[in-house]
Amino acid sequence: MLKLKEIHTFYGNIQALKGVSLEIEQGEIITLIGSNGAGKTTTLMSVCGLTPPRSGEILFKGQPIHTLSADKIVALGISQIPEGRRIFPEFTVKENLEMGAYLRNDKLEIRKDLEYMFNLFPILKERQSQRGGSLSGGEQQMLAISRALMARPELLLLDEPSLGLAPIIVRQIFDIIKKINQEQKTTIFLVEQNANLALKVAHRGYVMENGQITLVDSASNLLNDESVKKIYLGA
Amino acid sequence: MDYFLELFLGGLTRGSIYALIALGYTMVYGVLGLINFAHGEVYMIGAFVGLIVSGFLTVLGWPILAIVVIATMMAMLFAGAYGFTIEKVAYQPLRHAPRLSPLISAIGMSIFLQNYVLLAQSSDFQAFPQLVPEFEFLEPYSHIILSTELVIILAAVVTLIALFLLIKFTKIGKAMRAISQDRQMAMLLGVNVDNVISATFIIGSALAGLGGILVASHVGQINFYIGFIAGIKAFTAAVLGGIGSIPGAALGGLILGWTESFATGYVSSDYEDVFAFGLLVFILVFRPAGILGKVSSEKV
Numbered sequence: 001m002l003k004l005k006e007i008h009t010f011y012g013n014i015q016a017l018k019g020v021s022l023e024i025e026q027g028e029i030i031t032l033i034g035s036n037g038a039g040k041t042t043t044l045m046s047v048c049g050l051t052p053p054r055s056g057e058i059l060f061k062g063q064p065i066h067t068l069s070a071d072k073i074v075a076l077g078i079s080q081i082p083e084g085r086r087i088f089p090e091f092t093v094k095e096n097l098e099m100g101a102y103l104r105n106d107k108l109e110i111r112k113d114l115e116y117m118f119n120l121f122p123i124l125k126e127r128q129s130q131r132g133g134s135l136s137g138g139e140q141q142m143l144a145i146s147r148a149l150m151a152r153p154e155l156l157l158l159d160e161p162s163l164g165l166a167p168i169i170v171r172q173i174f175d176i177i178k179k180i181n182q183e184q185k186t187t188i189f190l191v192e193q194n195a196n197l198a199l200k201v202a203h204r205g206y207v208m209e210n211g212q213i214t215l216v217d218s219a220s221n222l223l224n225d226e227s228v229k230k231i232y233l234g235a
Numbered sequence: 236m237d238y239f240l241e242l243f244l245g246g247l248t249r250g251s252i253y254a255l256i257a258l259g260y261t262m263v264y265g266v267l268g269l270i271n272f273a274h275g276e277v278y279m280i281g282a283f284v285g286l287i288v289s290g291f292l293t294v295l296g297w298p299i300l301a302i303v304v305i306a307t308m309m310a311m312l313f314a315g316a317y318g319f320t321i322e323k324v325a326y327q328p329l330r331h332a333p334r335l336s337p338l339i340s341a342i343g344m345s346i347f348l349q350n351y352v353l354l355a356q357s358s359d360f361q362a363f364p365q366l367v368p369e370f371e372f373l374e375p376y377s378h379i380i381l382s383t384e385l386v387i388i389l390a391a392v393v394t395l396i397a398l399f400l401l402i403k404f405t406k407i408g409k410a411m412r413a414i415s416q417d418r419q420m421a422m423l424l425g426v427n428v429d430n431v432i433s434a435t436f437i438i439g440s441a442l443a444g445l446g447g448i449l450v451a452s453h454v455g456q457i458n459f460y461i462g463f464i465a466g467i468k469a470f471t472a473a474v475l476g477g478i479g480s481i482p483g484a485a486l487g488g489l490i491l492g493w494t495e496s497f498a499t500g501y502v503s504s505d506y507e508d509v510f511a512f513g514l515l516v517f518i519l520v521f522r523p524a525g526i527l528g529k530v531s532s533e534k535v
Contacts, residue, residue: 090412
């Protein structure tokens, strides 16, 4: 479904990605793990068109997208939940969700999806007319996930959904991620520092170091890999 | 009492004009975080387009109502086109440059446009026809308010309401508000930021063009320099009310208009600017973000 071929991405003169290649099949959850500054977020931003690669190719369903602008890429069915959640603080919860459906015009279906999100996260229904900036971190993460789903993406990019959240909320969020993958058949590309958790929900995993992919395997194999255990699982 | 009323309505008229122009500053600041210093020049160009079109149609012998409507529409259209072009030429290439660069580019644009009109139209003041006819029902009150003033106030009110509805309820309005909060996130949700920014410049500039033709018809003369002074005043109004806030622009405009009007009427016209800018300093000391400006707190 998504294919990255040897992409090189730069911030000014600093090279963040040095020939990254990876592939996601339809319906999969894959995870990209690695330490701070390895280039995980840059990989997602390159897919979304916010930091387009200087060389290499990105194909979505066979179509090259690395030359498209961010809004065109969203229109093709790729949504991102960026690091730090990036809720619009001045908008109400409901306005944030509506913003997620910005490119859609089917009002009836949008209303249906809104109900679906409120079922998924009942707390959002309670707080629908509250300002986004007033929500707690966990609630904001739920809102960020729902907002991305409002676009009805085929591919969902998630950047560090566990960051700064209490363990019980993190578990809830990961359950939902699994549920979205199973019920909506949404393909998921998950970037995480919490490797243990990420490898438990994912089908396959990529390990990244210094802007390069160093390891690819099934999630269960990576969980048992000695070097992964030592560096990322803290065992 | 009549004197007070006259000053009050005079201030309301001035304030409405400041508000109309301040909207452009505040909208652009909202989406781009940039002060468009060429905005006053767009207002001046609107006035000149009004002069040229109304002069042309008068020579052709068109009825006054048609002249007013067409001249106003052309002024807004041209102003909008100028705003669009200014953004494309002077700001868009600098979107990712350090913040100081577009500011310098804005000042350059302002000076360029002034001189361009100076060369084309000379530096002399040119008489501007009174476009608004005297309303009969206002005759008994003509010592308090003129027809043109009434039209200016009404135009400002209608524009403000329309703009408020646009920002609050339409898709493009929502996109503008989203961009002002988090531009990257808006892009990640599919907002075409370039288009929204263009729309913002077109709308804000068209309002400045409307302001230009209204004031010109009220004052009766224009030259290439009127945009600079009006621009500074409207910018002051925008900052006073809280830049980035649309109700703030309206409120700032009115407060500034009344301050000037009463200072002129009760003290001396020499002190008009002293009071206006004194008030700005005074308010900013107590509310650094302006009257309605937000110092927002966010959870992280």
